[in-house]
Amino acid sequence: MEKYKPAIVIAAYNRKHSLKRLLDSLAKSIYQSEVTLVISIDKSNNEDVLDIANSFEWNNGEKVILKHNQNLGLKKHILECGNLTKTYGSIILLEDDLYVSPFFYIYALDALQYYSTDTNIAGISLYAHSFNVHAKLPFTPVKEDSSVFFMQLPSSWGQAWTIEQWNNFTLWFNSDKNNNNYQTSAIPTNIASWPTSSWLKIFTKYIIENNKYFAYPYVSLTTNFGDAGVNFGRKSSYVQVVLQNIEIKYEFKKFEDANCVYDSYFEMLPSKLKLKADELSNYDFEVDLYGYKPLLNFNKPYFLTTQNCKVYEKSYGLDFKPIEFNVFEENSGVDIFLVKRADFKYNTKKLSKSILFEYYYRMPVIGELFNLLMLKIRQNIYDKIS
Numbered sequence: 001m002e003k004y005k006p007a008i009v010i011a012a013y014n015r016k017h018s019l020k021r022l023l024d025s026l027a028k029s030i031y032q033s034e035v036t037l038v039i040s041i042d043k044s045n046n047e048d049v050l051d052i053a054n055s056f057e058w059n060n061g062e063k064v065i066l067k068h069n070q071n072l073g074l075k076k077h078i079l080e081c082g083n084l085t086k087t088y089g090s091i092i093l094l095e096d097d098l099y100v101s102p103f104f105y106i107y108a109l110d111a112l113q114y115y116s117t118d119t120n121i122a123g124i125s126l127y128a129h130s131f132n133v134h135a136k137l138p139f140t141p142v143k144e145d146s147s148v149f150f151m152q153l154p155s156s157w158g159q160a161w162t163i164e165q166w167n168n169f170t171l172w173f174n175s176d177k178n179n180n181n182y183q184t185s186a187i188p189t190n191i192a193s194w195p196t197s198s199w200l201k202i203f204t205k206y207i208i209e210n211n212k213y214f215a216y217p218y219v220s221l222t223t224n225f226g227d228a229g230v231n232f233g234r235k236s237s238y239v240q241v242v243l244q245n246i247e248i249k250y251e252f253k254k255f256e257d258a259n260c261v262y263d264s265y266f267e268m269l270p271s272k273l274k275l276k277a278d279e280l281s282n283y284d285f286e287v288d289l290y291g292y293k294p295l296l297n298f299n300k301p302y303f304l305t306t307q308n309c310k311v312y313e314k315s316y317g318l319d320f321k322p323i324e325f326n327v328f329e330e331n332s333g334v335d336i337f338l339v340k341r342a343d344f345k346y347n348t349k350k351l352s353k354s355i356l357f358e359y360y361y362r363m364p365v366i367g368e369l370f371n372l373l374m375l376k377i378r379q380n381i382y383d384k385i386s
Helices: 016-027 048-055 073-082 104-115 163-176 199-209 270-276 352-360 366-385
Strands: 007-012 037-041 063-067 090-095 098-100 121-125 148-151 159-162 213-217 222-224 285-288 302-305 314-316 336-340
Touching: 007 016, 007 073, 016 048, 016 098, 037 048, 037 073, 048 063, 073 090, 073 163, 073 199, 090 098, 090 104, 104 121, 104 159, 104 213, 121 163, 121 199, 159 163, 163 199, 270 285
Parallel strands: 007 037, 007 090, 037 063, 121 213, 285 302
Antiparallel strands: 090 159, 098 222, 121 159, 148 213, 302 336, 314 336
16 A cells, blocks of 8 residues: 555446546546556446446556445445545545546645645645636636645545545544534535535535645646536536646645635635735734625624625725735725624625626627527527427
């Protein structure tokens, strides 16, 4: 067992085309030595998935097929895959609707080695979000001199763990599994509403309660095809992202030295935002630039928010991107507000969501929207009759 030679573990179920596509991408990737490939197949009525796994030629090391005789369900299956860290020392876990960059293994290996002893880190993400999954708006992290930034949100679309990182989670999980209280302001509302069958919901609670983070790449090493399955009712390109397509030397920074650290809402931590916003250095505030947080559930005396306010101490415009630069550059305007908690009231006369939409997207004209709607209707009709 070599701790920093992670096995590649695929969690497969009943999607043969998805599995083949992922395996094809793995075959095109770069490995500096032999690597074990584990294909874990949950029980289904689709034997074609097993046939795909058996017929795939893995020329980079040992291939192991784990065929489960009972249906585990996604949560238990992922937990079983995570437990393979005990066999291999570390793993890269890939669900079958993913596709990898040729350089995914180099990145994962380097990141695992660098952060293996950092107790702040709960795992390594291979996926780079381009979208805030809570606010349903684009996400661009502030860039710094590192290949990664940090976020208090676990990754489920390509992630790597060492045995220590996984063991820390399972120790907590075994002591907390009967505690179904997710009603804390730090856990985003949409995650709290997920069923307890979601392993990601549980892992989110774990890293928030234990103040841990995932390391995320600035450029993604995986992308997600969003094939119809447990998480998607129909195929969706919603989570497709740009892949790293050239080889680079990965540079990392210690967590305590990082300037770009985000909470579970995709909001930069106040302590990090203050590093480039001198005029806010003496304020104790909650960051809510996406306008999504239930602010009155937070106890900070000030809020920095795009939720519209009638009374505020400071305000900024919405022009620079990423959004934090409007605060860094003290951009004049009345779209971002620093408001006392005691003065915070939602201003229903001004729709902050529409302003954010205009900021993040080029606003289409009515004719474009109409043409798009007509094309969609015609396509649906064609699909039904063809």
